Amino acid sequence: MAISREVAAVLLETARAGYVLRTLAQGAGTVTFQYVPMMCDRTPISLSLLDRFATLASDLLGRSVLPRRAKGAKYYGDTGWHRDSGHEIASVGVVTYLDRVDSTNGALWVLAGSHAHREVPLPSIGSDGTAEALDTEPGDVIVFDEHLIHGSHGGGERRPAAIR
Numbered sequence: 055m056a057i058s059r060e061v062a063a064v065l066l067e068t069a070r071a072g073y074v075l076r077t078l079a080q081g082a083g084t085v086t087f088q089y090v091p092m093m094c095d096r097t098p099i100s101l102s103l104l105d106r107f108a109t110l111a112s113d114l115l116g117r118s119v120l121p122r123r124a125k126g127a128k129y130y131g132d133t134g135w136h137r138d139s140g141h142e143i144a145s146v147g148v149v150t151y152l153d154r155v156d157s158t159n160g161a162l163w164v165l166a167g168s169h170a171h172r173e174v175p176l177p178s179i180g181s182d183g184t185a186e187a188l189d190t191e192p193g194d195v196i197v198f199d200e201h202l203i204h205g206s207h208g209g210g211e212r213r214p215a216a217i218r
């Protein structure tokens with residue numbers, strides 16, 4: 055897959071430059087990640103996906119949209135439950151994992167319906183029995199309301215490309 059090769063090349067280049075995984079607070083837990091914006095002439099495939107998914111987001115939201123960023127990333131271990139937006143305005147996020155992921159190795163976990171209940175507090179990762187893992191194969195795309203509570207647990211290293 056072309057996007058997979060582009061993300062791999064960018065992650066390799068940034069690792070060689072000394073940019074390594076780092077851990078920050080994330081929602082109800084932490085996130086360990088390496089993150090590279092991919093929105094320039096050196097990342098044409100990622101840039102083209104930004105335009106392509108802007109059209110999809112516009113269709114879903116029924117209005118024009120302003121794409122914010124496209125990124126390649128590497129995540130490791132648990133990512134605490136969080137929402138990608140705390141703003142009132144509706145917004146759409148797109149994520150594709152470049153390797154096969156499932157509940158045992160780092161799939162994205164979601165609390166279905168939580169985007170419609172913004173008052174719901176963030177649980178601790180792994181503690182909410184109603185969460186579902188979104189198993190994906192390379193080429194699958196997850197499109198979600200950025201107010202959805204999501205995270206990951208029980209996995210290792212994984213490489214998502216994301217459009218916001």
Ligand SMILES: O=C(O)CCC(=O)C(=O)O
Nearest residue numbers: 129133138149205206216
């Ligand atoms: O894969 C992960 O650990 C989480 C990714 C995530 O939260 C996101 O892309 O918004």
